[in-house]
Amino acid sequence: MTDPTITQAMIDAYDEYTHLTLDRRRFMEQLTRLAGAGAAAAAIAPLLAANSAQAAIVADSDPRVKGEDITFPGGSGEMKGYLVKPAEHTGKLGTVIIVHENRGLNPHIRDVTRRVALEGFVALAPDFLSPLGGTPSDEDKARDMFATLDPSRTAADAVATVTFLKADKDGNGKVGAIGFCWGGGTVNSLAVNAPDLAAGVAYYGMQPKSADVPKIKAALLLHYGGLDERINAGIDGFRKALEAAHVEHTIYVYEGVNHAFNNDTSAARYDKQAADLAWGRTIAFLKQKLA
Known part of the structure; x- marks a missing residue:
């Protein structure tokens, strides 16, 4: 067949x-x-669609990492999250926030969080649906919940996550963030609202308002799929605002690939070549900025 x-x-x-x-x-x-x-x-x-049954690249039982579900203080209430660290490490590590797509903290994002930890970071994936009770198993229901989130509370919860990670006992006090789709836009917003964010990586994320760009202090790495016309419409304006504000940034557009090209649980949209190239650039960038 x-x-x-x-x-x-x-x-x-x-x-x-x-x-x-x-x-x-x-x-x-x-x-x-x-x-x-x-x-x-x-x-x-x-x-x-994404297939949550797709095998993880780094299994949750992988002995090289230790993961746990935690709660921590958000901007105005308790946040849920998934915290992962290398099982064995010496010295203090850079810390990274992983921000999910508009499906919430699902198995794929947990897998990505373990991948980040395996690269030598303290990695935390917050559940930004925590104010609504947390990510449900029904991804369509999760998608609908995002429309009811208060953007100001989401921003406050993201800033609170930076504060929480800065104090982690195994962290070195430097915090970066990676976000995908909705999470990419959230990372861009976090960069605007958290002057102590050291580095932000946004995969095909909605751009912030140009007037807010001068508030950004973090170095940015921005990945876009060449076929993603909806998001890519904002690239030129974002680039001009970043240049005018002298914000350190690098923009990559991966030609011939779609929005969500990094999500290996989506057979139609995933592009391994682009995803591997972007991931290698992401990890090198974070190792440089969070050392």
């Missing part, structure tokens, strides 16, 4: 469904039209 053909129009429709105005019913109607039949659309939809 051959895999169904997935077109760019299908990927664009899924992006609209996950980030903009389409609901599930309208998305499936549009996908059926594009695929030519309901059965084909039903086969394609799981390939566009």
Whole structure:
């Protein structure tokens, strides 16, 4: 049996469904039209979505890392999070916040957090849905919850996470952040609101207002997928504002790949070559800025 053909129009429709105005019913109607039949659309939809059953790159039982679910003080209430450290290390380590996509703190982000720890960092993935009770197992429900989050509280919770990590007993007091999709935008916002953030890495994240860019003190590494027209529309304005404010930054656009190209649980959108290249650049950047 051959895999169904997935077109760019299908990927664009899924992006609209996950980030903009389409609901599930309208998305499936549009996908059926594009695929030519309901059965084909039903086969394609799981390939566009992330698969939480996908095997982790670093298993939660990997003896090289130690992870635990924790609670810590947020901006105005308790935050949940997943904290991971190398099982064996000497000296103080740089610390990194990992900010999830608009599906919350799911198995994929936990896996990414372990990957970061394995590179020699204290890694913490906060659950930014904590004010609403935490990330549910139903990812569509999680997506809907993001629309009800208070942006000012999210910003305060992100700043509080920096404060928490700065005091970690195994950390060296330097804090960086990596964010994906919604999390990429959150990292950009965090850079605006946390002058003590040392480094920020935003994967295909929404850009902050140009007027806020001069507040940024962190060095930034910005990754974008070349086919991601929705997010990429803000690159030029962001670049000009960063240059005008003399903010240290590097921008990479990976041609021919989509939004969410780093997410290896999404068969249709993941691009291994781009993801590996961006990851290598990310880790080198964080090792330099958080040493």
